[in-house]
Amino acid sequence: MKAGIVVFPGINRERDMAIALHASTGRAPAMLWHKNADLTGLDLVVIPGGFSYGDYLRCGAMAAQSPAMAAIRAHVARGGYLLGVCNGFQILTEAGLLPGALLRNAGLRFLSMDCHLRVERADTAFTNGYRAGEVFRAPMAHGDGNYFADDATLDRLEGENLVALRYATAEGVVTPEANFNGAARNIAGILSPSLRVMGLMPHPEDLVDPLMGGTDGKPLFDALAALEVA
Amino acid sequence: MAQQVNEALAKQFGLSADEYGRVLAIMGRTPSFTELGVFSVMWSEHCSYKSSRVWLKTLPTKAPWVIHGPGENAGVVDIGDGLAAVFKIESHNHPSFIEPYSGAATGVGGILRDVFTMGARPVANLNALRFGDPKLAVTKRVVDGVVRGIGGYGNCVGVPTVGGEVNFHPAYNGNPLVNAMTVGIADRNKIFLSAAAGIGNPVVYVGSKTGRDGIHGATMASTSFEKDSEEKRPTVQIGDPFVEKLLIEACLELMATDAIIAIQDMGAAGLTSSSVEMAGKGDVGIELDLDHLPQRETEMTAYEMMLSESQERMLMVLRPDRQEMARAIFAKWDLDFAVIGHLTDTGHIVVKHNGVVEADIPLAPLADQAPLYHRPTSETPKRTALGAVADSVGIRAALLSLLACPDLASRAWIWDQYDSTIGGQTVKRPGAADAAIVRLDGYTRALALTTDCTPRYCQADPELGGMQAVVEAWRNITATGGKPLAITDNMNFANPEKPEIMGQFAAAIRGMAAACVALDFPVVSGNVSLYNETQGQPILPTPAIGGLGVLEDAAQAVGQAIAPGQTLVLVGETVGWLGQSLWLREIAGREEGPPPPIDLADERRNGDFVRGQILSGAVRACHDVSDGGLLIAVAEMALAGNTGVTLNATGDHGFWFGEDQGRYVLAVTDAAAVLAAAAAAGVPAAAIGIAQGEGLTLPGIDPISLTEAREANERFFPAWMN
Numbered sequence: 024m025k026a027g028i029v030v031f032p033g034i035n036r037e038r039d040m041a042i043a044l045h046a047s048t049g050r051a052p053a054m055l056w057h058k059n060a061d062l063t064g065l066d067l068v069v070i071p072g073g074f075s076y077g078d079y080l081r082c083g084a085m086a087a088q089s090p091a092m093a094a095i096r097a098h099v100a101r102g103g104y105l106l107g108v109c110n111g112f113q114i115l116t117e118a119g120l121l122p123g124a125l126l127r128n129a130g131l132r133f134l135s136m137d138c139h140l141r142v143e144r145a146d147t148a149f150t151n152g153y154r155a156g157e158v159f160r161a162p163m164a165h166g167d168g169n170y171f172a173d174d175a176t177l178d179r180l181e182g183e184n185l186v187a188l189r190y191a192t193a194e195g196v197v198t199p200e201a202n203f204n205g206a207a208r209n210i211a212g213i214l215s216p217s218l219r220v221m222g223l224m225p226h227p228e229d230l231v232d233p234l235m236g237g238t239d240g241k242p243l244f245d246a247l248a249a250l251e252v253a
Numbered sequence: 254m255a256q257q258v259n260e261a262l263a264k265q266f267g268l269s270a271d272e273y274g275r276v277l278a279i280m281g282r283t284p285s286f287t288e289l290g291v292f293s294v295m296w297s298e299h300c301s302y303k304s305s306r307v308w309l310k311t312l313p314t315k316a317p318w319v320i321h322g323p324g325e326n327a328g329v330v331d332i333g334d335g336l337a338a339v340f341k342i343e344s345h346n347h348p349s350f351i352e353p354y355s356g357a358a359t360g361v362g363g364i365l366r367d368v369f370t371m372g373a374r375p376v377a378n379l380n381a382l383r384f385g386d387p388k389l390a391v392t393k394r395v396v397d398g399v400v401r402g403i404g405g406y407g408n409c410v411g412v413p414t415v416g417g418e419v420n421f422h423p424a425y426n427g428n429p430l431v432n433a434m435t436v437g438i439a440d441r442n443k444i445f446l447s448a449a450a451g452i453g454n455p456v457v458y459v460g461s462k463t464g465r466d467g468i469h470g471a472t473m474a475s476t477s478f479e480k481d482s483e484e485k486r487p488t489v490q491i492g493d494p495f496v497e498k499l500l501i502e503a504c505l506e507l508m509a510t511d512a513i514i515a516i517q518d519m520g521a522a523g524l525t526s527s528s529v530e531m532a533g534k535g536d537v538g539i540e541l542d543l544d545h546l547p548q549r550e551t552e553m554t555a556y557e558m559m560l561s562e563s564q565e566r567m568l569m570v571l572r573p574d575r576q577e578m579a580r581a582i583f584a585k586w587d588l589d590f591a592v593i594g595h596l597t598d599t600g601h602i603v604v605k606h607n608g609v610v611e612a613d614i615p616l617a618p619l620a621d622q623a624p625l626y627h628r629p630t631s632e633t634p635k636r637t638a639l640g641a642v643a644d645s646v647g648i649r650a651a652l653l654s655l656l657a658c659p660d661l662a663s664r665a666w667i668w669d670q671y672d673s674t675i676g677g678q679t680v681k682r683p684g685a686a687d688a689a690i691v692r693l694d695g696y697t698r699a700l701a702l703t704t705d706c707t708p709r710y711c712q713a714d715p716e717l718g719g720m721q722a723v724v725e726a727w728r729n730i731t732a733t734g735g736k737p738l739a740i741t742d743n744m745n746f747a748n749p750e751k752p753e754i755m756g757q758f759a760a761a762i763r764g765m766a767a768a769c770v771a772l773d774f775p776v777v778s779g780n781v782s783l784y785n786e787t788q789g790q791p792i793l794p795t796p797a798i799g800g801l802g803v804l805e806d807a808a809q810a811v812g813q814a815i816a817p818g819q820t821l822v823l824v825g826e827t828v829g830w831l832g833q834s835l836w837l838r839e840i841a842g843r844e845e846g847p848p849p850p851i852d853l854a855d856e857r858r859n860g861d862f863v864r865g866q867i868l869s870g871a872v873r874a875c876h877d878v879s880d881g882g883l884l885i886a887v888a889e890m891a892l893a894g895n896t897g898v899t900l901n902a903t904g905d906h907g908f909w910f911g912e913d914q915g916r917y918v919l920a921v922t923d924a925a926a927v928l929a930a931a932a933a934a935g936v937p938a939a940a941i942g943i944a945q946g947e948g949l950t951l952p953g954i955d956p957i958s959l960t961e962a963r964e965a966n967e968r969f970f971p972a973w974m975n
Contacts, residue, residue: 032587033495035411039677042694058585074409077495130975133404135672164408164672229674234692234807236682 024248026052026067029060029095031086034073034110036226043228044069047244057091062098066252070095072109072164072226082125082167083113092118102252104148105220109165112212112222121213121222122180123172125165129205133166137236138203138225140211141191144184147214148250149221152242158195159239161225163203168224170206170213177208188212188223258289266293272624279618287556287604287611294522294560295529296623298783303624304749305781308762312776313769318738319777320441326367326517327437328777329444330739332803334696337441339373342381342434342704342743342799344782349431352489353398358406359492360433362564365410366518369501370567372445372508373437376676377691378407380417380433381704381743381797385426387659387973392421395429397974403433404670409494410501413679414671415689418704418797421659424712427787432743432780434799436702438693445508447517447527449535449570449596454514456528456539456594457576459583460500460566464549466490467523467562496565496588503586504567512575519566525559527568528594529602533616535570538597543606547589555604555611570596628749630756636713639832639846644906648884649954651840651910655881656888657965658839666970685893686812687732687877688802699807701735703800707880708793710848711761713833717848719761719796723768724856724914726800728877731860732917733810734867735802737772742779742798747791749783757794765796771853772860774800811867813876814894815944820924821887821898823941824931825859825878825916829907835881836910851914862936863917871927878916884909886918887942888949888962897946897959902939909951920944 026044030037037054044052052069055061062068076085086092099105099120107115115121128134137160145155153159172180180186188211190202202209204224212223227240256262263273266289276284276292284292294300302309314322320337321329327341345360365375380403385392407414412435449456467490507513515535517527524541532539543558553561571579576592583590597603602619604612646654655661668683680699681690688703705725711718723740730737742765747754769775785792804810815821831837832846866872874894878886891898902908921927924940931938948958 032499033409035409035498036675038694039675042677056585073411074495074498077409077493079495132401133408133670133672135404135408135674136669162674164674166408226674229677232677234680235674235677 024048024066024250025064026069027055027062027065028052028069028071029055029057029091031057031075031089033075033077034071036072036109039228040069040071043231043240043244046231047241048248057089060091060094062094065098065103066250067104067106067247068095068098070107070111070114072111075110075114083110083117086114087117099220102219104250106149107222108226109224112224113167115220115222120220121215122176123170125167126169126171127167128169134203135164137161138163139191139193139201140188140225141195141197143186143189147218149243149246150187152246156195158191158193160230160237161227161240162229163225165224168204168206170210172207180213183216185214185216186210187214187221256286258283258286263289266290267297268293272296275622279615279622285612287559288614290556290560291525291612291614294525295619300522300526301623302781304626304628304783305744305758306625307627308759311762312766314775314777316773316775319775321444322777323779325446326370328739328741329371330777331441332698334698335441336693337439337444338436338700338801339368339371339439340434340436340741340799340801341367341778342432342741342797343367343780344743344745345431345433346428346745346782346785348489349399350395350429353395354402355489355491357399357402357431359490359564360431361403361406362492362494362497363520364433364435365412365497366520368435368437369504370445370516370518371439372443373439374505375412375435375437377436377689377702378412378414378433379702379704379799381706382417382419383425383430383708383795384421385429386423387421389426393973399431400667400670406492406494408672410498411675413673413675415673415679415691416683416702416704419664419667420708422708422793424790424793427790428785428792430745430792430795432797434704434741436700436801445513445516447515447531447534449515449531449537451514452537452596452598454570454596455573455576455592456541456596457569457571458546458566458591458593459569459588461493461496461563462547462549462589463558463561463563465553465557465561468557468560490562490564492564499586499588500565500567503583503588507579507582510575510578512571512579513569514572515570517568519568521562523560523562529616529619531568531570532602533620538599538601539594540597540603541594543604545591545593547591555606559604628755629752630759631752632756633715633760636845636847642831642837642841646840648906648909648951649957651836651906652884652888652957653965655835655839655885656962657968659969660835661881661885662969663967665967666974680807680810681812686810687729688735690733690807690810692807697806699804699810701730701733701802701804703729704797705729705800706795706797708795709833709844711794711796713848715757715760715794716764717851718794719764720768720851721914722796722798723765723774724851725879726798727772727774728860730800730802731864732875732877734864735804737774737800737802739775739777740798740800742776742796744779744781745785745792745795745797746783747786754791761794761796768853771857809868811872811875812893813874813890815874815890815896815920816894817896817945819873819920819922819944820940821942821944822919822921822924822927822938823883823916824863824919824936824938826937827883827908827911827913827916829911830913831907831911834910834912836906849912849914856915859915859936862931862934863919866919866927866930871923872919872921874920876918878918882910882912890918890920891949891959892963892966895959896944897948898942898944899946899950900942902941903952
């Protein structure tokens with residue numbers, strides 16, 4: 024599996040992502056500066072977290088208009104896998120590669136804490152390291168992670184089974200208390216209809232080492248290590 | 254700017270009549286407006302340390318592992334594996350009161366630059382914060398803004414904020430303290446310094462453009478606040494963490510080449526101090542042509558450009574043959590890159606603008622003849638002994654009150670706004686251990702990091718308080734298993750022109766120095782912030798200490814969380830010292846008596862024993878006993894591990910809440926072995942209880958459930974701020 028990480032200016036979790044991918048795939052992913060990102064031959068492209076262009080406009084809005092997005096769209100069009108985490112998720116919604124938007128957290132403050140995620144479907148390239156209904160822990164670190172879409176879109180996402188992860192209690196119950204940022208229907212991560220694009224707000228890449236408090240995030244990267252674009 | 258330069262204008266600029274006379278003697282003529290500006294900021298308290306230098310010189314700064322002590326942008330210590338830790342703490346007190354968000358944010362930005370300018374990638378941020386009475390609306394506004402500012406900058410720039418401390422006291426009502434610390438990692442053989450060299454070499458400006466923000470910030474930071482502090486808002490700078498992130502990456506990319514001869518960030522006093530210090534340290538002259546300076550605003554004068562404290566800017570001297578390669582790196586990162594001058598053999602700083610020489614100052618006397626004051630000191634009178642204090646509320650009520658008080662309440666509301674996990678190396682997050690533990694990417698080695706000071710001790714006895722601040726940092730590192738290596742100090746005091754304040758400063762330095770020597774824990778960098786008083790109300794003397802230690806194996810680090818079945822062992826001697834304790838202040842409503850004494854030999858012996866036990870694998874959790882005393886330490890361990898404790902020791906309020914120094918609580922599985930080892934080492938130790946059950950159980954007292962204790966501990970911040 025060949026992975027590449029696209030780095031926009033202000034992206035800052037690219038090294039965390041590289042560590043997680045390296046640990047699961049056995050090789051260092053390509054680090055691709057947005058100005059000359061060549062995605063040829065990659066199975067997986069990742070847009071990691073951070074504050075692209077400072078997020079001084081809506082989060083992710085500037086990067087979504089960047090020339091590098093053309094190559095990323097082409098990668099998806101030819102069947103490549105694409106993962107957007109945190110700011111990467113925001114960029115994918117701004118670019119229209121995933122529906123909805125990420126609003127300011129309901130409490131209007133940046134939130135840095137662990138959350139629990141319930142795996143809503145485990146038959147995708149991103150989630151098949153988990154069982155459906157399984158709960159795993161992941162750090163979150165964002166000011167704008169409150170997933171929003173209109174009811175029709177939310178109904179369609181649920182109807183087409185495209186919700187990948189929901190905020191839940193450690194026991195796997197979806198409650199308002201477990202939904203720290205106020206996301207619509209507790210949505211933490213969603214999939215494209217092709218199941219080849221996933222966006223999520225939390226950071227499984229920061230929980231892949233027992234010394235850092237656990238390996239809950241590792242199955243996600245182990246699963247990705249196994250994928251190959253047909 | 255056709256203002257006439259004279260003694261009256263110099264006074265407005267913060268120079269005394271005597272200092273202005275010295276300027277005239279050096280120049281041999283009336284200085285220009287720009288020249289007066291340069292002298293005034295270089296000779297400000299903030300840049301010249303004119304009141305504190307004589308005392309700072311007495312601090313121990315050497316150890317075999319110290320690579321660079323005070324005098325560089327940050328301190329540098331050898332941490333093994335060919336690596337060096339580069340670290341420093343710095344204040345942004347005055348700006349943070351005027352404009353809390355931006356003041357705190359730029360404080361973080363400034364200290365980050367001090368560290369990466371030496372070639373280190375920043376891996377951790379910490380802070381030390383003091384605020385006024387929580388009952389005041391202004392305190393709430395300042396806390397909210399400062400926390401948002403620290404998070405806003407640190408989270409965006411992508412450096413984890415892993416630790417810190419927060420105290421409240423009315424003495425900080427009009428003058429909060431915001432001290433920010435950054436730790437970076439570099440190749441120990443590739444440290445970048447600021448001494449310029451090579452006549453004719455280009456002087457290069459990189460980073461953000463220069464605007465009119467922050468002009469005379471260093472001078473503002475060198476005076477007390479009066480009622481007009483709001484009007485000083487224009488002197489507060491605005492930070493741009495996005496540009497800082499780009500600047501870090503661009504500088505580190507350039508530092509991987511051989512292009513840089515010298516580099517310094519533009520911090521306090523901006524282009525003036527960076528150019529003067531780089532040329533001065535290198536014993537060369539420097540000529541700047543401000544026509545080439547990247548500018549954000551039009552019609553800026555030479556004076557404004559030289560004194561602007563616009564953020565996210567660096568000054569470098571490059572090898573001429575590497576100039577274009579360097580330019581390409583900064584173009585890649587979309588940052589300004591401008592050759593704004595060159596080094597000369599004149600020994601002068603010459604500043605040109607629009608073809609006119611706006612300043613021409615000899616560098617040697619600007620530095621050598623900078624004012625140096627032996628200000629009068631008076632000793633703080635010793636506090637009289639406290640005597641017996643009756644326990645009016647009982648142990649149970651006191652515990653719940655203390656757990657809930659602003660100085661001991663859970664800080665989770667604050668930490669939860671700081672990204673503490675970015676980088677993927679945070680082994681112990683805020684609150685998990687006495688010091689934050691950050692592993693070094695690609696190594697098993699880890700850093701143990703802490704910030705500490707107990708200002709109420711310093712107020713009662715500055716010498717003992719200075720000593721205690723150093724000891725507490727050493728103890729917090731020790732309690733994780735870390736080997737303490739060195740400290741950075743942030744000396745926050747009031748008006749040094751008052752003998753009692755200068756006396757506090759001198760005494761604190763004495764106490765710190767004694768502790769540094771006894772514990773092999775030298776000072777390698779620091780910052781002095783004076784004139785911390787508003788309308789005559791001085792702050793408590795606050796020598797905040799940032800401590801750095803190292804663990805060879807991150808897996809050996811222990812935190813505070815206990816687990817069922819472990820035995821709690823108290824290490825150290827307990828006499829029940831209530832003078833200046835939190836119990837006395839919060840329960841009895843008195844801030845009296847002398848603070849607890851410190852025996853440095855005992856500290857060393859007890860701490861070395863504890864660290865040895867941790868590294869031998871005998872200890873599952875450890876917490877030092879500090880604010881609030883023994884029962885607070887035990888309660889914090891119980892809450893961290895979500896496990897109750899049955900205590901079998903008995904004692905009065907002095908025993909449970911006294912703040913005797915040199916103590917630790919260890920959670921162990923083989924108590925007999927640990928107690929035997931303690932006896933062999935001559936260390937006082939006793940088993941005091943067992944980790945088990947759902948609550949805290951003490952002989953003769955109704956059990957306190959963990960739920961009740963947690964509710965008390967977690968109430969304050971959310972109730973206050975939300």
